[in-house]
Structures are given as C-alpha cells and as structure tokens.
Amino acid sequence: MSSATAIAPNYELIQQDGLETSLLEVSMGPHHPSTHGVFRMDVKLDGETVVDLQPVFGYLHRNHEKLAENMSYLASMPFTDRLDYFNSMTNNWAYALAAEKLVEIEVPERAEYLRVIMAELTRLVNHVSLVGFFINDLGALGTPLLYAFREREKILDLFEQASGARMMCNYFRFGGLRNDVPEGWLDRARDVVDRFPDFLDEYEKLLCENEIILSRTQGVGNLSRELAISAGITGPMLRASGVNYDIRKVDKYSIYDRFLFRVPYSDGNVGDCYDRFMVRMLEMRESIGILKQALGGIGDGPVLGNAPKVFKPKPAEVYGRVEAPKGELGFYLIADGTPKPYRYRVRPPSLINLTVLRDMCLGQKVADAVIILGSIDIVLGEVDR
C-alpha cells in the first residue's frame, strides 16, 4: 500500500504550494507501554493526527481452539481461564454453560447462586482495574490503578479462598462448582461487598469530575449506534453507544431473573470514551446490588450436580453465552459422540470489540488512539487465543 492510497477517506492532507508534507509512520507495539499486552498498531501520523491505523495482533496466539479439540471436555476448562485472564470465572461459566447444554445437567441452586456471586465479583474486578488502566493510559501515574488493585486484592483473596488460585480460578465444573466455598467465606464476601461502595464513592470523586479527564475523554473515539450494532459490538461498549442490550436480561441465563438490577446505558448521542468509562463505573454499582441480593438469598445444599464421571455427550451443536465483563462471551461446541469436542469455537468479546478501533481512531490525535484502545477494554489473551 502506498502512502497516498492508505490515507483515510475522510481526512484531507493540508497541501501547500510547493510544499509537500509527508506522513510519519509509527509502529506502536508490540512492546509499547500502552498496548495492554503484545498488540501492535501501525499508525500513520500527520503531525500528531492519526490518518491511518492498522491493528496487528496474533502475537499471543496459543492455539486455544485446536488444543481444546484434542483433549477431553473437562481438560480444556483450565485453558479457558487463560483466555481473558482477568475474568477467569466468567470464562469458566460460559464454557460450563455450553457443555451443560450438551448433556443437560441440572445445576444445584447453591451452585447457581455462587456462580452469580463469582461472576459479579469478577465484573467488579474487571471494571475497577479497567478504569485504572484507562486513567493510566490518560497519563496518570498509576494512582487510580493502584487504588483499583488495592480493592481487587480483596476480591482476589476471596477467589483464592474459594478456588485455590487468585486469577486462574478453574472453579466451575459441568453441573456446578468444583468445591463448596469454605466456612465463613460468605461472611467475608459480604464484608467486602458492603465496603466496596465506599471505595467507589472515593474513586468517583477522584475521577468523574476531574476537568482533565473530562476534556480528554469527551468527544474522543465516537462510536455511533449504527456502527456499534453492525460491527457486533457487545457489552459495556455497546451500551455506551446507546443500545440497551445485556445478555443477563436478554437470555436470563442461570438465575439472573431472580435479581433486581438495572442496566445503565447512554443516550447514544456520542458514544465516546467518556461514555464507555462512565457506563462501567455505573455498572459496578448495579453489580453490588446483585451481589447483595445473591449473598442474602443463598441457601445450603450441594454445589455439584449429577455430572457424569466420564463426559461423553451425544452428537449435538450448542452455543452457550454469558455477559462477560467485556461483552458477550460465547462458546460454540460440536460434539460427535467422543470424549473430545469435534469443534470448539470461542466468540471473544475483546476481538470483536477491537474491530472498530480504526474507525474510532481516524482523525484523532495519537494520544487519543491510546486511550481509545484502553476504553475498548481488550485482553490480548482473548484477542489472540
């Protein structure tokens, strides 16, 4: 591609009599402080303005899908942790949901409650650290990020006590959970959840009115409602563009229909970085509401249903999806009667949300490209798989 044809269609180069300005091509990444992993953006700059951007990924490709097609259903459960390593609980859940559809296992009620609790805690972890990273991309010296990590630590402690690991939880099983939570865990969780709103108040005070953050994020990286829908964007990013769509409400999977919660979304006028940031901030409050209801309503009972010891489903095709913190996470499985899936396909929210990066970045400054990428909320483990 020559530089003349590669310029974005809606951008005009300023041309002067006899003076030609040339574009500066910068390869941002794969080792760049703000690409959230090994991701590369080939950016063409006119001064500081982005006139073209090519995302390049695949540096973290680990053959996730093909690996899973060559091992038993259960054995790929720990690999789903590594997709979006911030949210291993929801990854587990999406996979478990798909597999449970294959063999139709009843999930005990206590397990369902615990699943909801884990998923919403995961949402808190993800959103709170995403906001931290996002402000870090804006150039803060990590202060919001470290506050976020301080709170995330408390939730990770809960995860560790329940599952034995802080990030690679590997906690969900077909038909329930691997083990029950230890004694006193629910009280500790209640304590963490009760104290979380105080932290959110402080966080909002630190960030939501800051003039610099407001002027940096508003009007930057606009994503129109139409483009968001046609590109298949899901999750908070879609809601920030003004579409009211939440799989927890649409599918009512698990026991989400028992809880009262609201889904924040913007009026869809701009759909910029500020909307994406605020929608996540507001979603955390709703998650706390769900958590309080779930922790209040949970009863005793088994946590693992009547799962067969050898998981060998009949030939079928299923698609299981959950509202992961980053968007719709789906697993598409084709069983052919053997203990291994014939086809195993992940619909990663990060990758599909990333597809509109170029459209959002064109015409913005190079500093904006960084925060637009931050506001999409990608995890390269999930993008590259």
Add this chain to the structure above:
Amino acid sequence: MSEQIAFWMLSAIAVLGALVAVRKRNLIHGVFALMIFFAALSGLFLLLLAEFIAAVQILVYIGAVGILLLFAIMLTERVTGDDGRRMTSRGWFWGLVVAAAVFVILLLPAIQELPPPEAAQAIDPSVKELGHKLMNPYVVTLEVLALLLTAALIGAVTAAQGVRIPKEEDSSE
C-alpha cells in the same frame, strides 16, 4: 586580567562557532554551531557590562531565532547534507575581497584611535535606564515595531494555514 582571559576565550569560541556554522554541511550541526556563536557573543556583551543586551541576545537569538531555524530545517528534505562534497563556489575570490573590506571598515575606528564620543561615557548601562529610554523618547518607534511584528505574526499564521484542497468524493464531510 581575568577579563582579558575571558575576552580571548569568548572571542575564540565565537570565531570557531561562526566558522563551523559556515563550513558544516549538516544543517542541524550548523545551526547549533551558530548558537554557540550567539552564546559567545552574549558573553562578550556581558563583559562590556551590557547585561540586558546579553540577556536579549540569548533570549532572541538562541531562544527564538535558533529554534525558528531548527523548525525551518525540519521542513527541508536533506537535513544532514553530505559532508563528502566540498563547499566551493566560483565567486570565492570576490567573496573574500568583500569580507576583507567589511572587516577593514569595521576595524577603522579602532585603528584610528579616535577619542570615545562624549555620549558613550554618559550612558549608564542599567536596565532601568534602558527601560526609561524605550518608554520615553523611543516609545513611538517601539510601538511601530511591535505593530510590524504583530502583522508579521498574523501573516505567518495565515501563510502557514495553507489551502485546504477539498476532496472530490465526499464533499459532505
């Protein structure tokens, strides 16, 4: 004594800087050599107790003119030039003659050993005096100059904005 040493050192630096600035093919190197020359000149002014002029020398010539040159050079294509090619010109002889003539004319007052003009003794080279002079007898000149510079600035901005060439395809944008 120490003034003497300082004078010779500064003079040597100034001459060297000027020579390098003229001889270097690499434009950026040349500009920086020019700045060294300016800095040495400012030092010479300081030796003459003309501290305001010295400060202005740095402020204007290094801080503004030098940076302007750098920006201009950034826009040119072959910044580094090629040092391999020697710098020659057909008119070097006449250039030398003119340079010698200017040198002699500049040197004449020193050679003739004229008595210093009376006014020179009366000048108190303080910043305050300078300020009063600028604001009292020469205020009109100053204002006219300021106006001229402002006009130049606006002109530069207009020239730099250039002409936007509209694209044929999407005129709606």
Add this chain to the structure above:
Amino acid sequence: MSLDLIRDILIATVPLLVIFPTLFAFTTWLERKALARIQNRVGPNKVGVPLTRYGGRFSLFGLGQPLADGIKMLFKENIVPRDADRLFHLLAPILALIPAMLVLCFLPLEFPWTESLLPVQAFLLDGAVIFFFAITGLNTLAIFMAGWASRNKYSLLGGMRAIAQMISYEIPLVLSAVVVVMMVGSLNAAEIANAQADWNWFVFTPWGLAAFVIFFIASLAEINRSPFDLPEAESEIIAGYFTEYSGFKFALFFLGEYIAMFAISGLAVTLFLGGGAGPGVAALPWLSTVWFIAKIFALIAVMIWLRGTLPRLRVDQLMGFAWKFLLPLSILNIIVAGFAWHAQQQASGILKAIIWVACLLILYATAKGLDQLNRPNVRPREYKYAE
C-alpha cells in the same frame, strides 16, 4: 589572575554545585516515598548504606536509595543507537544540565559564608530575572537535540512536543512575572525579594495570587512535570526524547530536570513568596537560606502531589490552554494590576478592600469565562437505566 579571585569564585559556585545535587538526591527519595504513600504503597525502604552488608539492617527509611540508584546509573551500559548522531547524542544531556545549573546562581540565595567575601553571586545582576528566562529557554534546545540525535520517531515526537510546549508556556510564564517586576520596578532578584519583607508577599495580593497561579502552572509545563509531561508521555511515546538514553546520560537528564525544578521553584519563591523572608530572619540571617529552601520544597511537594493525582493533557489541549487561557488571563492580570495599584495609592481601608475584592472577581470571572469558551460542551453527563 589572583588567587583571591579563584577562591571567591569557588566559594560562590561550589555551594550551588554541592547543595543542589544533594537536594536532588533527597528529592528523588522524597518523591518516590510521597508518591508511594499517595498510592498506598511503602516506597523505597530497604537500602540503607549501599554496597555494604549493613544496607539491609539499617534501612534508614530507604534513604540510601538515591545513592544506590546513582551507582547503578553509573555502571549501566551506555547504549547509543547505530544511526544516532553520536556527538549530539552525547552533548544533549550535558546541555540539558548546564542551563539548569546556570540559572541557580540568579536566585537570591545568600549563603552566610559569602557575605564577608567578595560577592561574586550573579544575582547582583540588574537583569537577573530576564537572564533567568533567557537561560531556562536553552533547555528546549537540549531536548530537541536529544530527540533529533536519537533517530527515533518517538524521540522526535517528544522533542517536537517539548519545543512547542516550552515556547508556548514561556510567554505566560514571563507575563505573569511582569506583574511583580512592575510592582517592584526592578529586574534584580535580590531587590524583588527585599521588597517583600514583612509579609508583603506578592502572593497575598489578588493580582499576585493570579500571577502566582499562572506562573506555577506555566512552570509545571516548562519543566515537563505532570500534568504537562507530554514530551515524556510514557503511555503515548514511550519516554519521549530520552527513549534512547541509558546509563549516566539518562541520569544527567534526570538531574537536569530536577535542578530545573529547583530553579523554577526558586524563582517562584523569589517573585511571589517573599524569597528568604520568614520568621526569625532578622535575628538569624542564615535562616533566610533555610526558609528559601523550605519554600522551594513546599512548591515541590505540591508538584509531587499533582503528579500523583492528575492525568495528562492532550497536545492540542495543552497548546490551547497556554494560548487561549493562560495568555489572555496573564495579560488581563497585568492590566488589572496596573489599574489596581494606581487606584490603591489614593485609597485606604475599606476602599482598598473593595478594590481587592473587585480585582479577584474580575480575574475569576474572566478565568471562568475563558474556561467556558474553551470547553463549551465538556461536562458530566446523565445516563439512562433499563430495568
């Protein structure tokens, strides 16, 4: 050249060369510690006496950390990119340090032991303030040099940003200092400091306060401190102009940056915060040096605090802030100060208070108006909820 002259030169310059780099080492420790506490961390707390076996045992709050860092910097490999302009790559960090060290001697910092001797201190120059601005501007060149010589696109972007930013912010910086120069009627730093004796600090007047705020903001930009650290914006252009620097050259940049921080804070103290004035100075003259440095550290503490709190501006917003907000405001401030000063010559008591309040109101209203004009649509938004 007599020995006396050499002795005097040494006495006048060596303290500056010793005290400020020492303070620099202390400030890096202070900054790391304070930022750590702001972020709920502990900060450096292990290194006591580096290179000895007592380092771990007597940690002294990690005070040995800067020393250990210095030793580490000295021994690190000096990496020069293959295509770099080797001469300029070497000169840039040195050139960054020279102006920063040079301007220190324009500060009215009186060391008790220089008083009896020949005062070589350059602050006796009549044009000290203007010299200060002239020489601070040289820093820009060093940064451009570093950015250009590294042959790295990020470095070049950083260098370009630095030049644009420093030239823009020099104007409000100088214009806000003009108010003080106008009031005192002198460019001499010592005279300006002396004019503020007996708590007549300029920061306690409305125009002085406005000028101080403008000066402080502009000085943050001038020394590339957060939230104006665009030339070294880590999340965008790696480390900007010193991306390709390592080892001791990097340390020199670092040192230059901090010395510039001291210098510009020192000028702010001189212009607005009464210089070395403070309680007890009349009785013990050497206290003035202590007060001066204490005030510098107060300003630096605010800078650290800002760094721990704020994200960075974008490059166009940064330029807009200088040209569309600070510049009009500082020009208005000069006019306001001129009128108010003449008005209060005749007035007294109540009338003076009214003039002051009016000045404050005019300045604040203008600032607010400019803010509204610059960012008309930027405000928190309302969000809808779906049940």
Add this chain to the structure above:
Amino acid sequence: MSLLGGGIFKGMAVTLRNFVGSYFYKDRLTTNDYSWRPSDKLPQRAGEYPKEEGEQLRDTTTVTNYSRNFPMLLHDGSEPMDTIRCVACQICERECPPQCIYIEKSTEKKENAGGKPQFFPATFDIDVSVCMSCQICVEVCPFDAIVMNSQFELSTPDRFGGLLLRRDDLLKSNGYYHKIHPEEATARDKRIAEEKAAKEAKKKAAAEAAKKMAEEKAKAEAEANEGTPDMEENTE
C-alpha cells in the same frame, strides 16, 4: 456553575486522604513488608532455596490454606514408598491438560497403604515448568493419591533437571497435607473413611460394579487420548 478546577481539587483531596491514611489505616496500606522471614534467612544465591519440609512450611505461611501450587503425591506412613497411595493407573497422566506428568508403571506388585499388593509408580515425574496448577489431576484421581502442594519457592539455576520434580521429591506425608490444607485434608479423610465403610458394607456388589466401571472408563480414556504426544519429549 461549578468551581473552576473543582474536580481537580476534589481529586487532590482524595489523594491527600490516601497519603495521610496510609500512615494510620491498615486498610489503606495493603503492601506487605515481608517481615515473616528475617533477612538472614533469605536465600543468598540461586540454588539455596529451601527444599526441606520444615522450610517449606515456613514458606507456605504467606499463602492461605486454600492456595494450590504444584501437585504432590501422598503417602500415609513413615516410609514413603511402603505407604504410597498411587497405583500408577495413569489417569492423571492422560487427563493432564498441559501433559506435564510422566508415569512408568512398576513391573511387580508391592503392598501399599491399603495392605493390598498393588502396582506403584516406578517413575513419576512432573515438569513444573509446564504444569499450570489446574488441579485436574487431583480431581480425576480415584485413589486420592495426588493433591496440591502450596510450596512456591522452586526457583533453581538448573532449568532442566531442577524444574523436573521426581517421585521422591513429590512424595509428602498425609500429615504435611493436613498442615498446609487443614480443611481440605480433613474433608478428604472423612470422605475416604465413609467410602471405606460403605465399601465394606456391600463389598461384593460394589466390587462388581466398580470393576465394570473401571473397564469402561479405561476404554473411554484410551480412546480419548489417542494421538497425544509422548511424555518423553517433554521430560528430556
């Protein structure tokens, strides 16, 4: 009409509160100063990392009772190989997602903890540079022979042999297991006892059914693991 720069001042108030609070509240200063181990006990060189059981226990005090790290093999009594629970059935080897276990079955049988003559693992290697601590092996083990250790200081200058845990490195007593994971170990022991009681109650029928099940399972798993790469490549 908000105050000019009000948001910035609010933010600065928050950071100031955190700055001051970090001196007074444990909540605001979550960083641990690793005071649990005196500095003279810290390993001075690579290779000096503790391998003995007592040292490991001290290491594990920083992690909670619930954490898991790498697997270990359980034995019941004092002499490890006499009371090893593992019978080298190789289910874990087959199910291991990253394929980091290598087992060689012994040729002759030997009395184990249950008092019955059984096979035992002649070789049982876990490559901890590959292991991802997923605990699948623990779940699939029908004999409760493999559980998760919480020892984490395994760094070594030898990246091949040093990271390959042999059978004798892996063998840990049930008592050690009780120390590091008290709740889990108690629950497991209770379950084993219950199963044993139930087994004795209807020995015959259960034995019959179990045999059938095991055959089926072995067949299924043999199918499932066709074409998986040989472990030798990993361990060498």
